[in-house]
Amino acid sequence: MRKGQSEVIGLMVIVLILIFMGVLYLGFANLAGNDTLASQRVGIETENALNAVLRVNLENYDDKTIQDLIVECGGGFDCNQLENALKEVYTAVLKPGTTFSYWVLMEDEEIYATSTCQIGIVSSYVFVRDGIFYEAKLRLCKT
Amino acid sequence: MVKKGQVHVSETILVLFVVVIILMMGVTIYFKFSVEKSKTLAEELSEEQATIMLAKAVGLEELSCEGLGCMDTSKFLPFKRVLGEDFGRYKRMFGRKRIVVKELYPIEDSVKEVECDVVKYIQMEYPENCGSWVIYDYNPENEPAAKVSTIVSLYYPEFDEYRVGRLEIEHYGDIRR
Numbered sequence: 001m002r003k004g005q006s007e008v009i010g011l012m013v014i015v016l017i018l019i020f021m022g023v024l025y026l027g028f029a030n031l032a033g034n035d036t037l038a039s040q041r042v043g044i045e046t047e048n049a050l051n052a053v054l055r056v057n058l059e060n061y062d063d064k065t066i067q068d069l070i071v072e073c074g075g076g077f078d079c080n081q082l083e084n085a086l087k088e089v090y091t092a093v094l095k096p097g098t099t100f101s102y103w104v105l106m107e108d109e110e111i112y113a114t115s116t117c118q119i120g121i122v123s124s125y126v127f128v129r130d131g132i133f134y135e136a137k138l139r140l141c142k143t
Numbered sequence: 144m145v146k147k148g149q150v151h152v153s154e155t156i157l158v159l160f161v162v163v164i165i166l167m168m169g170v171t172i173y174f175k176f177s178v179e180k181s182k183t184l185a186e187e188l189s190e191e192q193a194t195i196m197l198a199k200a201v202g203l204e205e206l207s208c209e210g211l212g213c214m215d216t217s218k219f220l221p222f223k224r225v226l227g228e229d230f231g232r233y234k235r236m237f238g239r240k241r242i243v244v245k246e247l248y249p250i251e252d253s254v255k256e257v258e259c260d261v262v263k264y265i266q267m268e269y270p271e272n273c274g275s276w277v278i279y280d281y282n283p284e285n286e287p288a289a290k291v292s293t294i295v296s297l298y299y300p301e302f303d304e305y306r307v308g309r310l311e312i313e314h315y316g317d318i319r320r
Contacts, residue, residue: 004154007158011158011161015165018169022172026176037187037190037191037194040194041194041197041291041293044194044197044198044293045293045294048201048293048294048295048296049294051212051296052213052294052295052296052305052307052308053294053307055213055296055305056248056296056305056306056307057304057305057306058249059249065305089248089307092247092248092249092307093247093248093294093307093309
């Protein structure tokens with residue numbers, strides 16, 4: 001191989017490396033911005049989904065709220081009503097392809113948990129009823 | 144016969160030519176990318192503004208329950224009336240958007256998309272006879288929209304009842320207009 005040919009090949013290699021680095025940069029530059037905005041929206045969605053559902057009046061459960069059912073669950077009553085109500089409401093309000101995990105603490109002790117998703121932003125809401133602290137937590141996941 | 148010096152000059156010119164071509168290609172690609180990026184930046188800013196509005200709309204005095212983090216459905220129809228009287232003010236606040244609130248639970252599927260208006264409001268069946276409010280709509284150039292949405296708590300003070308809905312904001316491209 002002549003000296004001139006090897007120089008041309010060297011130049012081509014440098015150009016290819018530069019193009020490759022440019023493509024990588026453009027790819028990552030686009031990804032970074034969208035991710036932040038999307039996770040902000042998921043955060044808002046999770047917080048609102050928790051707060052709105054906690055106070056909704058449930059027609060099929062004597063107009064009780066999810067908060068009432070949480071207190072009943074913590075007071076030793078059957079937690080099935082809470083579980084069924086949560087499934088009914090979240091099936092109606094969440095977008096298709098979204099799953100949720102929900103758990104409740106009473107005075108820092110877990111009294112109820114349903115876990116269908118593992119990775120996602122968690123939102124929590126604390127309320128007091130008859131001097132007892134309750135904390136409801138919700139996590140939303142996209143499937 | 145070509146002298147050695149002439150060969151060197153030809154090589155140098157060839158290398159310079161290739162370097163200039165590469166530089167020109169680089170500048171062109173960078174320029175095209177910059178133009179494309181500024182276009183998408185306007186769309187991203189519009190989306191970001193709509194996302195911020197999603198978080199703020201629930202607390203907007205004209206639409207919200209007082210300090211309870213919910214939207215007062217009894218304020219929606221009066222707000223539309225005020226909007227008609229002072230559109231310029233709300234146009235500056237919201238820009239080119241369409242803001243819709245839809246009830247999600249508990250509601251019959253058949254009335255989910257039925258828009259609530261004064262006629263529906265005064266009927267005995269209310270709020271079971273409609274499930275959607277168009278709060279604001281301004282899209283003078285009929286552009287295609289991108290949509291962001293979030294769940295909201297809806298309060299019906301007439302019945303002292305809370306329901307669940309979805310606040311949808313459709314936004315149109317450039318936020319400057």
